[in-house]
Amino acid sequence: MTAFLIVLVIILFGITVLQMAKIFGMSKTPEQLGESSEIASDKDNNINGWLMLMFVFVTYAILIVSFWKWGEVLLPKAASEHGQGIDDLWLISMVLIFFVGFITLWLLSYFAFKYRGNKNNRALYFADNDKLEFIWTVIPVIVLAGLIIYGLFTWTDIMNVSEDEDPMIVELYAYQFDWRARYSGEDNTLGEANVRLIEGANQLGVDTSDPNAQDDIVVNELHLPLGRKILFKMRSQDVLHSAYMPHFRAQMNCVPGMITQFAFTPSITTEQMRLDEEVMGKVSRINSIRRKNSIELIAKGEEALEPYEFDYLLLCNKICGTNHYNMQMKIIVETQEQYDAWIAQQATIATSLNK
Amino acid sequence: MSAHAEEHAVDDHGHHHKETFITKYIFSTDHKMISKQYLITGLFMGIIGIAMSILMRMQLAWPEEPFVVFEMLLGKWAEGGVMDPSVYLALVTIHGTIMVFFVLTAGLSGTFSNLLIPLQIGARDMASGFLNMVSYWLFFLSSLIMVMSLFVEAGPASAGWTIYPPLSALPQAIPGSGAGMTLWLVSMAIFIASSLLGSLNYVVTVINLRTKGMRMTRLPLTIWAFFVTAIIGIVSFPVLLSAALMLIMDRSFGTSFFLSDIFIAGEVLHNQGGSPVLFEHLFWFLGHPEVYIVILPAMGMVSEILATNSRKPVFGYRAMVASILAIAFLSTIVWGHHMFISGMNPFLGSVFTFTTLLIAIPSAVKSFNWITTLWKGNLQMNPAMLFSIGFVSTFITGGLTGIILGDSALDINVHDTYFVVAHFHLVMGISALYGLFAGVYHWFPKMFEGRMLNKNLGFVHFWITVIGAYGVFFPMHFIGMAGLPRRYYTNTAFPYFDDLADVNVVITIFAIITAGAQIVFLYNFIHSMYYGKKGPKNPWNATTLEWTAEVKHIHGNWDGPLPEVHRWAYDYSKPNSDDTDYMIAGQDFIPQDVPMMENEEELHH
Numbered sequence: 001m002t003a004f005l006i007v008l009v010i011i012l013f014g015i016t017v018l019q020m021a022k023i024f025g026m027s028k029t030p031e032q033l034g035e036s037s038e039i040a041s042d043k044d045n046n047i048n049g050w051l052m053l054m055f056v057f058v059t060y061a062i063l064i065v066s067f068w069k070w071g072e073v074l075l076p077k078a079a080s081e082h083g084q085g086i087d088d089l090w091l092i093s094m095v096l097i098f099f100v101g102f103i104t105l106w107l108l109s110y111f112a113f114k115y116r117g118n119k120n121n122r123a124l125y126f127a128d129n130d131k132l133e134f135i136w137t138v139i140p141v142i143v144l145a146g147l148i149i150y151g152l153f154t155w156t157d158i159m160n161v162s163e164d165e166d167p168m169i170v171e172l173y174a175y176q177f178d179w180r181a182r183y184s185g186e187d188n189t190l191g192e193a194n195v196r197l198i199e200g201a202n203q204l205g206v207d208t209s210d211p212n213a214q215d216d217i218v219v220n221e222l223h224l225p226l227g228r229k230i231l232f233k234m235r236s237q238d239v240l241h242s243a244y245m246p247h248f249r250a251q252m253n254c255v256p257g258m259i260t261q262f263a264f265t266p267s268i269t270t271e272q273m274r275l276d277e278e279v280m281g282k283v284s285r286i287n288s289i290r291r292k293n294s295i296e297l298i299a300k301g302e303e304a305l306e307p308y309e310f311d312y313l314l315l316c317n318k319i320c321g322t323n324h325y326n327m328q329m330k331i332i333v334e335t336q337e338q339y340d341a342w343i344a345q346q347a348t349i350a351t352s353l354n355k
Numbered sequence: 356m357s358a359h360a361e362e363h364a365v366d367d368h369g370h371h372h373k374e375t376f377i378t379k380y381i382f383s384t385d386h387k388m389i390s391k392q393y394l395i396t397g398l399f400m401g402i403i404g405i406a407m408s409i410l411m412r413m414q415l416a417w418p419e420e421p422f423v424v425f426e427m428l429l430g431k432w433a434e435g436g437v438m439d440p441s442v443y444l445a446l447v448t449i450h451g452t453i454m455v456f457f458v459l460t461a462g463l464s465g466t467f468s469n470l471l472i473p474l475q476i477g478a479r480d481m482a483s484g485f486l487n488m489v490s491y492w493l494f495f496l497s498s499l500i501m502v503m504s505l506f507v508e509a510g511p512a513s514a515g516w517t518i519y520p521p522l523s524a525l526p527q528a529i530p531g532s533g534a535g536m537t538l539w540l541v542s543m544a545i546f547i548a549s550s551l552l553g554s555l556n557y558v559v560t561v562i563n564l565r566t567k568g569m570r571m572t573r574l575p576l577t578i579w580a581f582f583v584t585a586i587i588g589i590v591s592f593p594v595l596l597s598a599a600l601m602l603i604m605d606r607s608f609g610t611s612f613f614l615s616d617i618f619i620a621g622e623v624l625h626n627q628g629g630s631p632v633l634f635e636h637l638f639w640f641l642g643h644p645e646v647y648i649v650i651l652p653a654m655g656m657v658s659e660i661l662a663t664n665s666r667k668p669v670f671g672y673r674a675m676v677a678s679i680l681a682i683a684f685l686s687t688i689v690w691g692h693h694m695f696i697s698g699m700n701p702f703l704g705s706v707f708t709f710t711t712l713l714i715a716i717p718s719a720v721k722s723f724n725w726i727t728t729l730w731k732g733n734l735q736m737n738p739a740m741l742f743s744i745g746f747v748s749t750f751i752t753g754g755l756t757g758i759i760l761g762d763s764a765l766d767i768n769v770h771d772t773y774f775v776v777a778h779f780h781l782v783m784g785i786s787a788l789y790g791l792f793a794g795v796y797h798w799f800p801k802m803f804e805g806r807m808l809n810k811n812l813g814f815v816h817f818w819i820t821v822i823g824a825y826g827v828f829f830p831m832h833f834i835g836m837a838g839l840p841r842r843y844y845t846n847t848a849f850p851y852f853d854d855l856a857d858v859n860v861v862i863t864i865f866a867i868i869t870a871g872a873q874i875v876f877l878y879n880f881i882h883s884m885y886y887g888k889k890g891p892k893n894p895w896n897a898t899t900l901e902w903t904a905e906v907k908h909i910h911g912n913w914d915g916p917l918p919e920v921h922r923w924a925y926d927y928s929k930p931n932s933d934d935t936d937y938m939i940a941g942q943d944f945i946p947q948d949v950p951m952m953e954n955e956e957e958l959h960h
Contacts, residue, residue, distance in 0.1 A: 006427075037810075037888060038887070038888050038890055039810070039895070040737045044810065045735060048736035049734070059752075062825050063829055066830050066833055073833060074833065075768075086767065086768060089765060090759070094759070096758070097758055101751060104751050105752070108725075108726050109748075111726060111729040112729060112744050115665075115731060117732075117733045117735045121733040122733060123665060123667040123731065124667065125929050125930055127669075127670065127672065127925065129670075133671050133674050136719065136723045137716065137719075137720055140716050140719040141716055144713070144758075148708065148762075151712075151762040152708060152709070152763075152764075155704060155705060156701070156705065159701035159704070195616045195617065195618035198623070238528060238619040239525070239528050240519050242770075244771075244838075250767065251767050252696050252698065255631055256615060256631065257616045257628075257631070258630065258632070260698035262696075285854050310851075315838075315840055317770070319519075319522065321444075321522065321528055321529045322440045322529060323440065324844070325846070
């Protein structure tokens with residue numbers, strides 16, 4: 001209510017100022033009618049023409065400075081087999097748009113500078129040129145045809161999962177505001193589940209009478225064996241979420257009422273990734289920032305930040321509620337042996353629920 | 356029809372209607388007044404929308420830092436000056452809604468369609484002045500409800516401007532999905548009614564009320580753009596209305612259009628069989644054409660302003676019209692590129708990638724034609740011209756990243772990151788705003804009876820804004836490519852993103868500077884409304900009909916008979932037959948109502 005009153009006061013104040021201005025205006029002598037000084041003069045044309053030339057250089061400069069300063073914050077190399085394909089396509093598209101962008105922005109600004117107005121100049125009456133227009137219609141058509149075909153092959157490769165590859169099936173389960181993973185166990189088949197069966201410790205609503213469900217394993221940390229194709233089946237308990245795994249170039253929405261899927265093959269273990277030069281650089285930069293922030297925190301009598309160690313992440317990337325910004329799960333990629341050892345220690349549904 | 360209108364107007368001439376304050380300024384049926392009403396309402400909403408973006412930027416740059424301004428403006432949602440996570444999402448939602456619908460749809464297209472359609476085609480007014488008035492007042496009502504929703508106890512709608520259910524359908528999921536969301540839906544339903552009434556009126560007016568000689572092929576590109584925009588609006592807005600109605604049913608009457616298998620706040624909901632993906636399809640069937648509803652009028656005005664200030668015909672008039680039509684057609688069959696990873700069939704993703712990348716072709720043609728329009732011109736660097744050049748620049752830089760996002764394979768990893776935010780802000784937000792500014796600087800004398808905006812303030816406004824906008828959105832691509840999701844209240848929950856903190860500070864500083872430059876514009880606007888210097892009747896030496904109309908706003912626009920059109924709108928610097936001077940000696944433009952001269956050829960159209 002106070003906010004509303006404040007807004008009202010501001011509006012009324014604005015009206016008062018306007019009315020006052022109007023009254024003062026009436027007491028002024030009317031300005032020369034017909035004066036056209038608000039139209040750009042040759043001097044304005046000249047100044048703004050030069051500024052236009054500078055503008056393109058400033059644009060390039062902002063871009064170059066961004067790359068120089070922040071090029072290193074970008075994601076490290078893809079940690080999945082299909083990710084390399086995406087990164088290659090990304091690079092090709094980037095080179096293309098930089099090439100086109102640099103040229104067109106240059107022409108735009110250079111023409112604005114070169115042909116800045118002057119009383120003695122005459123513009124060229126040049127309304128049409130079919131040949132020119134044909135050329136710059138056909139070139140984009142050809143280039144885009146190439147991009148479309150390349151893109152569609154990459155897309156189809158990623159999205160079409162064949163059962164012949166015998167992927168390991170893992171369920172990703174999203175709810176406000178956390179994740180769970182359900183491994184399908186020995187039989188590689190997930191037991192039936194529905195939110196209507198959620199009760200007590202059975203947080204995912206698994207049908208505990210389903211034989212396929214007995215060996216399912218529910219965890220809150222995702223372990224993936226290196227080099228094995230993983231087929232994620234995604235469910236959501238309440239609202240839309242999106243399972244985003246940026247290092248694997250993987251993302252899929254989790255939709256209540258349906259099961260969505262995404263598959264990839266991890267190609268770099270967490271251990272290997274931690275030794276990657278780019279990642280090590282990033283981690284050391286992050287840690288120096290955290291040390292600096294910790295000094296401030298300690299000065300304020302608060303706890304210092306823990307040092308950071310690299311881990312793969314699963315983030316929620318679809319607005320899902322108040323704590324959307326902190327809905328994460330750790331992903332660990334390890335060798336098959338390490339994975340087997342880990343999974344053997346986890347309790348199956350049969351042991352944890354059907355006691 | 357036009358002959359009839361003319362006769363009627365001539366009869367009218369001589370006896371004046373008695374106009375009261377209410378009929379002149381409030382319930383006016385005059386298109387010029389309605390356009391001013393749209394503009395001022397739009398600017399007012401724009402101030403709210405931009406102020407919200409600054410609050411968000413401050414939170415992102417200095418997370419959980421207390422600010423007095425937060426406590427002042429957000430009240431109980433910023434106790435002690437620290438912003439609450441749920442109000443951050445409310446700001447995201449209302450900023451998006453206001454900027455897309457209230458500023459860039461109504462404020463831009465509503466203002467200039469109303470002002471320019473009758474004036475540029477040589478009509479006395481819109482086909483139906485009454486419907487036009489109703490359209491504005493529905494828009495005003497919807498603005499009012501949207502602003503009122505900010506004061507609801509549990510907070511305004513917070514599910515993002517795309518209001519995907521179930522988040523938007525369930526108050527248990529987020530507090531803003533209670534009364535705030537209801538008001539949002541009511542406001543939008545009224546907005547859609549307003550938009551439809553407006554669009555139908557624009558289409559009928561352009562088809563029926565063109566003056567003698569104004570063939571479709573002689574229309575200025577502005578009118579082509581407004582005309583086609585109105586058609587897209589008529590095709591796509593009703594679909595949003597249907598989505599909104601179904602969402603209202605789901606929220607209030609227990610239906611299950613978009614809800615199924617939900618367990619929330621400790622209980623299972625009865626809903627079964629609905630699909631949130633269905634809502635996404637319906638929403639984006641409007642949502643994607645919507646971005647073209649926003650950008651096409653800006654394109655039309657920029658084409659017009661570039662030609663006028665280059666003193667050259669717009670290059671490739673027919674290609675420009677064809678590309679407007681192509682963009683309009685394609686815009687209705689690409690909506691799925693917002694949904695590549697929504698869980699829809701991957702084959703659909705392939706189809707939408709194909710159609711989406713096709714849009715690059717007409718867009719490229721337009722950009723090349725604009726650049727060629729500058730080539731060998733005699734550029735008059737008025738503020739409107741600068742903003743038009745700025746438009747082409749941001750349209751290119753923002754449009755090019757669209758080639759990446761339109762590619763389903765590449766979209767996987769940048770979907771819903773700041774890369775997307777940077778892309779659409781440049782290509783439709785900033786570009787459309789530049790179009791709006793260009794239009795205001797150019798047609799201000801037409802709106803305010805000959806008064807002009809101060810050019811020096813205009814230059815200051817332009818240069819700070821263009822540099823600032825790039826300063827905001829170039830770095831934003833990088834944090835997107837680093838994998839940072841959008842709509843996060845703070846990034847501190849992920850140590851992995853710690854090294855992005857300084858980028859966010861840079862972006863915020865640029866954003867504050869850029870928003871500050873808009874105050875220069877607001878001052879210029881308000882001051883010039885009353886004290887702006889009066890310019891000549893046709894200040895920019897333009898060829899189009901609006902500059903032949905009376906400077907003083909009269910009912911019916913032209914004091915005498917309607918002008919007759921004899922040529923296209925772009926006879927700038929047309930040389931005479933032996934190329935020694937212009938067609939009219941010493942005058943580098945030939946208005947559309949000047950008859951063809953002896954030994955003059957009608958070219959190119």
